[in-house]
Amino acid sequence: MKWEDLRRSKNVQDRRGQSGGSGRNRGGSRSSMGGGLLNLLFLIPGKGKWVVLAVILFSVLGGGALGGFGDLLGGNNMNQPTNEIQVNNEAQQSETGVTDDEFNFVSSVLASTEDFWNESFSTENMTYDEPGMVIYEGGTATSGCGFGSSQAGPFYCPADANVYIDLSFWRDLSQQYGAPGDFAMAYVVAHEVGHHIQNEIGVMDEYNEVRQTLSETEANELNVRLELQADYFAGVWAKYAQEEGLLESGDINEALQAAFAVGDDTIQERATGRVVPDSFTHGSAEQRQAWFMRGFEYGDFEHGDTFNTYLENE
Numbered sequence: 001m002k003w004e005d006l007r008r009s010k011n012v013q014d015r016r017g018q019s020g021g022s023g024r025n026r027g028g029s030r031s032s033m034g035g036g037l038l039n040l041l042f043l044i045p046g047k048g049k050w051v052v053l054a055v056i057l058f059s060v061l062g063g064g065a066l067g068g069f070g071d072l073l074g075g076n077n078m079n080q081p082t083n084e085i086q087v088n089n090e091a092q093q094s095e096t097g098v099t100d101d102e103f104n105f106v107s108s109v110l111a112s113t114e115d116f117w118n119e120s121f122s123t124e125n126m127t128y129d130e131p132g133m134v135i136y137e138g139g140t141a142t143s144g145c146g147f148g149s150s151q152a153g154p155f156y157c158p159a160d161a162n163v164y165i166d167l168s169f170w171r172d173l174s175q176q177y178g179a180p181g182d183f184a185m186a187y188v189v190a191h192e193v194g195h196h197i198q199n200e201i202g203v204m205d206e207y208n209e210v211r212q213t214l215s216e217t218e219a220n221e222l223n224v225r226l227e228l229q230a231d232y233f234a235g236v237w238a239k240y241a242q243e244e245g246l247l248e249s250g251d252i253n254e255a256l257q258a259a260f261a262v263g264d265d266t267i268q269e270r271a272t273g274r275v276v277p278d279s280f281t282h283g284s285a286e287q288r289q290a291w292f293m294r295g296f297e298y299g300d301f302e303h304g305d306t307f308n309t310y311l312e313n314e
Protein backbone atom coordinates (compact mmCIF):
# COMPACT_ATOMS: atom_id res chain seq x y z
CA MET A 1 0.00 0.00 0.00
CA LYS A 2 1.25 3.47 -0.83
CA TRP A 3 0.75 5.04 2.55
CA GLU A 4 3.85 7.12 3.18
CA ASP A 5 2.38 10.34 1.81
CA LEU A 6 -0.89 10.03 3.70
CA ARG A 7 -1.49 12.15 6.75
CA ARG A 8 -1.35 10.48 10.16
CA SER A 9 -4.46 10.29 12.29
CA LYS A 10 -4.70 12.59 15.30
CA ASN A 11 -6.76 10.00 17.11
CA VAL A 12 -3.99 7.56 17.97
CA GLN A 13 -2.76 7.06 21.52
CA ASP A 14 0.67 5.55 21.89
CA ARG A 15 0.77 3.32 24.96
CA ARG A 16 3.77 1.30 23.88
CA GLY A 17 6.01 0.52 26.80
CA GLN A 18 3.20 0.97 29.32
CA SER A 19 2.16 -2.61 29.76
CA GLY A 20 -0.88 -2.76 31.98
CA GLY A 21 -0.14 -6.27 33.13
CA SER A 22 -1.11 -9.55 31.61
CA GLY A 23 -2.96 -12.74 32.17
CA ARG A 24 -6.44 -11.44 32.77
CA ASN A 25 -8.99 -11.69 30.10
CA ARG A 26 -11.05 -8.62 29.68
CA GLY A 27 -14.57 -8.62 30.93
CA GLY A 28 -17.01 -6.03 29.86
CA SER A 29 -20.16 -4.29 30.82
CA ARG A 30 -23.09 -4.99 28.66
CA SER A 31 -25.99 -2.71 28.46
CA SER A 32 -27.97 -1.34 25.63
CA MET A 33 -30.68 1.02 24.76
CA GLY A 34 -34.14 0.22 23.52
CA GLY A 35 -35.36 0.10 19.99
CA GLY A 36 -35.90 -2.56 17.42
CA LEU A 37 -33.55 -1.73 14.62
CA LEU A 38 -32.07 -5.15 14.21
CA ASN A 39 -35.51 -6.67 14.42
CA LEU A 40 -36.45 -4.35 11.65
CA LEU A 41 -33.40 -5.40 9.74
CA PHE A 42 -34.54 -8.95 10.06
CA LEU A 43 -38.09 -8.21 9.06
CA ILE A 44 -37.89 -5.74 6.26
CA PRO A 45 -37.75 -7.65 3.02
CA GLY A 46 -36.19 -6.66 -0.23
CA LYS A 47 -34.03 -3.76 -1.18
CA GLY A 48 -33.77 -0.39 0.43
CA LYS A 49 -33.23 -1.63 3.94
CA TRP A 50 -30.33 0.70 4.45
CA VAL A 51 -32.47 3.59 3.39
CA VAL A 52 -34.97 2.63 6.05
CA LEU A 53 -32.07 2.12 8.39
CA ALA A 54 -30.72 5.58 7.71
CA VAL A 55 -34.08 7.08 8.59
CA ILE A 56 -34.44 5.07 11.75
CA LEU A 57 -30.96 6.03 12.78
CA PHE A 58 -31.96 9.55 13.46
CA SER A 59 -34.18 8.33 16.21
CA VAL A 60 -31.70 5.78 17.41
CA LEU A 61 -28.59 7.90 17.50
CA GLY A 62 -28.04 10.19 20.37
CA GLY A 63 -27.38 8.27 23.49
CA GLY A 64 -27.27 5.12 25.47
CA ALA A 65 -24.56 3.12 27.11
CA LEU A 66 -22.84 0.62 24.94
CA GLY A 67 -21.38 -2.73 25.67
CA GLY A 68 -19.88 -5.67 23.96
CA PHE A 69 -16.88 -6.05 21.73
CA GLY A 70 -16.04 -6.24 18.14
CA ASP A 71 -12.95 -8.24 17.69
CA LEU A 72 -11.13 -9.73 14.78
CA LEU A 73 -10.81 -13.29 15.90
CA GLY A 74 -13.15 -15.93 17.19
CA GLY A 75 -12.81 -17.40 20.62
CA ASN A 76 -12.97 -14.35 22.81
CA ASN A 77 -16.66 -13.75 22.72
CA MET A 78 -17.86 -13.46 26.29
CA ASN A 79 -20.04 -16.54 25.95
CA GLN A 80 -17.33 -18.48 24.26
CA PRO A 81 -14.28 -20.34 25.41
CA THR A 82 -11.27 -18.12 25.15
CA ASN A 83 -8.61 -20.57 24.23
CA GLU A 84 -9.08 -21.23 20.56
CA ILE A 85 -6.62 -18.80 19.16
CA GLN A 86 -4.04 -18.63 21.86
CA VAL A 87 -1.23 -20.07 19.86
CA ASN A 88 2.36 -19.40 20.78
CA ASN A 89 1.71 -16.59 23.17
CA GLU A 90 5.22 -16.93 24.52
CA ALA A 91 6.54 -15.76 21.20
CA GLN A 92 4.19 -12.81 21.31
CA GLN A 93 5.17 -11.78 24.79
CA SER A 94 8.87 -11.83 24.04
CA GLU A 95 8.33 -9.59 21.07
CA THR A 96 8.49 -5.95 22.00
CA GLY A 97 9.62 -2.84 20.28
CA VAL A 98 7.18 -2.23 17.51
CA THR A 99 8.80 0.03 14.94
CA ASP A 100 7.74 3.58 14.23
CA ASP A 101 7.08 2.56 10.66
CA GLU A 102 4.49 0.06 11.82
CA PHE A 103 3.00 2.65 14.13
CA ASN A 104 2.88 5.26 11.37
CA PHE A 105 1.37 2.78 8.96
CA VAL A 106 -1.68 2.00 11.09
CA SER A 107 -2.02 5.69 11.90
CA SER A 108 -2.10 6.46 8.18
CA VAL A 109 -4.60 3.72 7.47
CA LEU A 110 -6.81 5.05 10.26
CA ALA A 111 -6.55 8.55 8.79
CA SER A 112 -7.60 7.21 5.42
CA THR A 113 -10.65 5.51 6.97
CA GLU A 114 -11.50 8.81 8.68
CA ASP A 115 -11.42 10.65 5.36
CA PHE A 116 -13.56 8.03 3.72
CA TRP A 117 -16.17 7.56 6.43
CA ASN A 118 -16.46 11.29 7.09
CA GLU A 119 -17.31 11.72 3.45
CA SER A 120 -19.71 8.76 3.34
CA PHE A 121 -21.60 9.84 6.44
CA SER A 122 -21.77 13.37 5.15
CA THR A 123 -23.33 12.12 1.92
CA GLU A 124 -26.04 10.50 4.06
CA ASN A 125 -26.47 13.74 6.03
CA MET A 126 -24.99 12.10 9.07
CA THR A 127 -22.03 13.11 11.20
CA TYR A 128 -19.20 10.69 11.71
CA ASP A 129 -17.58 10.67 15.12
CA GLU A 130 -14.11 9.34 14.48
CA PRO A 131 -12.93 6.43 16.61
CA GLY A 132 -9.76 6.49 18.66
CA MET A 133 -6.96 3.99 18.31
CA VAL A 134 -4.82 2.77 21.18
CA ILE A 135 -1.51 1.13 20.34
CA TYR A 136 -0.32 -0.87 23.30
CA GLU A 137 1.89 -3.76 24.27
CA GLY A 138 0.77 -6.80 26.20
CA GLY A 139 -2.28 -5.44 27.96
CA THR A 140 -4.02 -2.19 28.68
CA ALA A 141 -7.07 -0.77 30.41
CA THR A 142 -10.13 0.21 28.41
CA SER A 143 -12.95 2.50 29.46
CA GLY A 144 -15.92 0.21 29.67
CA CYS A 145 -14.65 -3.03 28.17
CA GLY A 146 -12.51 -4.24 31.03
CA PHE A 147 -8.91 -5.17 30.57
CA GLY A 148 -7.66 -5.47 27.02
CA SER A 149 -5.17 -8.22 26.37
CA SER A 150 -3.19 -8.68 23.21
CA GLN A 151 -3.74 -12.43 23.51
CA ALA A 152 -7.22 -11.92 22.12
CA GLY A 153 -6.02 -10.00 19.08
CA PRO A 154 -7.10 -6.55 17.94
CA PHE A 155 -10.52 -5.43 19.13
CA TYR A 156 -12.92 -2.53 19.20
CA CYS A 157 -14.48 -1.30 22.43
CA PRO A 158 -17.89 0.27 21.77
CA ALA A 159 -18.04 1.90 25.20
CA ASP A 160 -15.03 4.15 24.59
CA ALA A 161 -15.09 3.99 20.78
CA ASN A 162 -11.46 2.94 20.61
CA VAL A 163 -9.74 0.36 18.45
CA TYR A 164 -7.10 -1.48 20.49
CA ILE A 165 -4.12 -2.99 18.72
CA ASP A 166 -0.94 -4.56 19.95
CA LEU A 167 1.16 -4.29 16.83
CA SER A 168 2.96 -7.53 17.60
CA PHE A 169 -0.20 -9.00 16.08
CA TRP A 170 1.12 -7.84 12.72
CA ARG A 171 4.04 -10.23 13.09
CA ASP A 172 1.69 -12.98 14.22
CA LEU A 173 -0.44 -12.38 11.18
CA SER A 174 2.55 -12.82 8.95
CA GLN A 175 4.35 -15.61 10.77
CA GLN A 176 1.67 -17.64 12.52
CA TYR A 177 -1.41 -16.94 10.47
CA GLY A 178 0.36 -17.01 7.12
CA ALA A 179 -0.97 -13.63 6.04
CA PRO A 180 2.00 -11.35 5.33
CA GLY A 181 2.00 -7.88 3.85
CA ASP A 182 0.96 -4.41 4.88
CA PHE A 183 -2.50 -4.66 3.41
CA ALA A 184 -3.22 -7.67 5.62
CA MET A 185 -2.80 -5.28 8.54
CA ALA A 186 -4.76 -2.56 6.75
CA TYR A 187 -7.64 -5.04 6.52
CA VAL A 188 -7.42 -5.62 10.26
CA VAL A 189 -7.59 -1.88 11.00
CA ALA A 190 -10.44 -1.38 8.53
CA HIS A 191 -12.35 -4.32 10.05
CA GLU A 192 -12.12 -2.82 13.53
CA VAL A 193 -13.17 0.55 12.15
CA GLY A 194 -16.07 -1.37 10.58
CA HIS A 195 -17.25 -2.19 14.10
CA HIS A 196 -17.11 1.50 14.89
CA ILE A 197 -19.34 2.16 11.89
CA GLN A 198 -21.79 -0.37 13.34
CA ASN A 199 -21.60 1.46 16.63
CA GLU A 200 -22.23 4.79 14.92
CA ILE A 201 -25.23 3.64 12.91
CA GLY A 202 -26.87 1.79 15.80
CA VAL A 203 -26.40 -1.77 14.62
CA MET A 204 -24.26 -2.68 17.60
CA ASP A 205 -26.84 -1.50 20.12
CA GLU A 206 -29.48 -3.57 18.47
CA TYR A 207 -27.16 -6.50 18.24
CA ASN A 208 -26.63 -6.38 22.00
CA GLU A 209 -30.35 -6.06 22.58
CA VAL A 210 -31.40 -8.93 20.36
CA ARG A 211 -28.53 -11.18 21.32
CA GLN A 212 -29.74 -11.48 24.91
CA THR A 213 -32.91 -13.18 23.74
CA LEU A 214 -31.20 -15.86 21.68
CA SER A 215 -29.92 -19.34 22.30
CA GLU A 216 -26.18 -19.80 22.18
CA THR A 217 -26.22 -21.18 18.65
CA GLU A 218 -28.47 -18.37 17.44
CA ALA A 219 -26.32 -15.80 19.23
CA ASN A 220 -23.24 -17.21 17.55
CA GLU A 221 -24.92 -16.90 14.19
CA LEU A 222 -25.90 -13.31 14.94
CA ASN A 223 -22.32 -12.61 15.94
CA VAL A 224 -21.15 -14.05 12.64
CA ARG A 225 -23.43 -11.64 10.76
CA LEU A 226 -22.05 -8.73 12.80
CA GLU A 227 -18.48 -9.73 12.02
CA LEU A 228 -19.17 -10.28 8.34
CA GLN A 229 -20.59 -6.78 8.16
CA ALA A 230 -17.34 -5.41 9.62
CA ASP A 231 -15.52 -7.33 6.88
CA TYR A 232 -17.88 -5.81 4.34
CA PHE A 233 -17.10 -2.32 5.63
CA ALA A 234 -13.38 -3.14 5.42
CA GLY A 235 -13.93 -3.98 1.76
CA VAL A 236 -15.85 -0.76 1.24
CA TRP A 237 -12.89 1.20 2.53
CA ALA A 238 -10.52 -0.88 0.37
CA LYS A 239 -12.45 0.22 -2.68
CA TYR A 240 -11.93 3.83 -1.65
CA ALA A 241 -8.22 3.12 -1.15
CA GLN A 242 -8.10 1.76 -4.67
CA GLU A 243 -9.85 4.82 -6.05
CA GLU A 244 -7.36 7.00 -4.22
CA GLY A 245 -4.54 5.17 -5.98
CA LEU A 246 -3.21 3.72 -2.72
CA LEU A 247 -3.22 0.07 -3.68
CA GLU A 248 -0.25 -1.83 -4.97
CA SER A 249 -0.48 -5.08 -6.84
CA GLY A 250 -1.07 -7.92 -4.42
CA ASP A 251 -2.72 -5.78 -1.76
CA ILE A 252 -6.19 -7.21 -2.18
CA ASN A 253 -4.76 -10.70 -2.08
CA GLU A 254 -3.04 -9.83 1.17
CA ALA A 255 -6.37 -8.76 2.63
CA LEU A 256 -8.03 -11.93 1.37
CA GLN A 257 -5.30 -14.05 2.88
CA ALA A 258 -5.81 -12.30 6.18
CA ALA A 259 -9.59 -12.79 5.98
CA PHE A 260 -8.93 -16.47 5.31
CA ALA A 261 -6.48 -16.70 8.20
CA VAL A 262 -8.95 -15.31 10.74
CA GLY A 263 -11.86 -17.43 9.53
CA ASP A 264 -13.34 -19.58 12.30
CA ASP A 265 -12.75 -22.80 10.39
CA THR A 266 -9.12 -21.93 9.73
CA ILE A 267 -8.54 -21.08 13.37
CA GLN A 268 -10.38 -24.13 14.71
CA GLU A 269 -8.68 -26.45 12.29
CA ARG A 270 -5.28 -25.24 13.35
CA ALA A 271 -6.06 -25.17 17.06
CA THR A 272 -7.94 -28.43 17.46
CA GLY A 273 -7.86 -30.22 14.12
CA ARG A 274 -11.61 -30.12 13.83
CA VAL A 275 -14.24 -27.64 12.75
CA VAL A 276 -17.52 -26.99 14.60
CA PRO A 277 -19.67 -24.63 12.50
CA ASP A 278 -22.27 -24.09 15.26
CA SER A 279 -19.59 -22.51 17.38
CA PHE A 280 -18.50 -20.06 14.70
CA THR A 281 -18.63 -16.48 15.89
CA HIS A 282 -16.89 -14.64 13.06
CA GLY A 283 -17.64 -16.59 9.94
CA SER A 284 -15.77 -19.11 7.86
CA ALA A 285 -12.74 -18.13 5.83
CA GLU A 286 -14.86 -18.27 2.69
CA GLN A 287 -17.60 -16.09 4.16
CA ARG A 288 -15.15 -13.49 5.41
CA GLN A 289 -13.43 -13.29 2.05
CA ALA A 290 -16.74 -13.14 0.21
CA TRP A 291 -18.08 -10.27 2.30
CA PHE A 292 -14.83 -8.34 2.09
CA MET A 293 -14.91 -8.71 -1.69
CA ARG A 294 -18.55 -7.69 -1.83
CA GLY A 295 -17.68 -4.48 0.00
CA PHE A 296 -14.77 -3.97 -2.36
CA GLU A 297 -17.08 -4.48 -5.31
CA TYR A 298 -19.99 -2.25 -4.28
CA GLY A 299 -18.41 0.26 -1.95
CA ASP A 300 -21.74 1.33 -0.46
CA PHE A 301 -23.93 0.85 2.60
CA GLU A 302 -26.81 -0.77 0.86
CA HIS A 303 -25.20 -4.05 -0.12
CA GLY A 304 -23.87 -4.57 3.39
CA ASP A 305 -26.92 -5.96 5.15
CA THR A 306 -25.35 -9.22 6.28
CA PHE A 307 -28.33 -9.83 8.56
CA ASN A 308 -30.70 -10.34 5.66
CA THR A 309 -28.42 -11.30 2.85
CA TYR A 310 -26.85 -14.68 2.33
CA LEU A 311 -24.42 -14.93 -0.54
CA GLU A 312 -24.38 -17.85 -2.92
CA ASN A 313 -21.16 -19.21 -1.58
CA GLU A 314 -22.03 -19.14 2.10
Ligand SMILES: [Zn+2]
Nearest residue numbers: 070071072227
Ligand atom coordinates in the same frame (compact mmCIF):
# COMPACT_ATOMS: atom_id res chain seq x y z
ZN1 LIG B 1 -14.65 -8.17 14.40
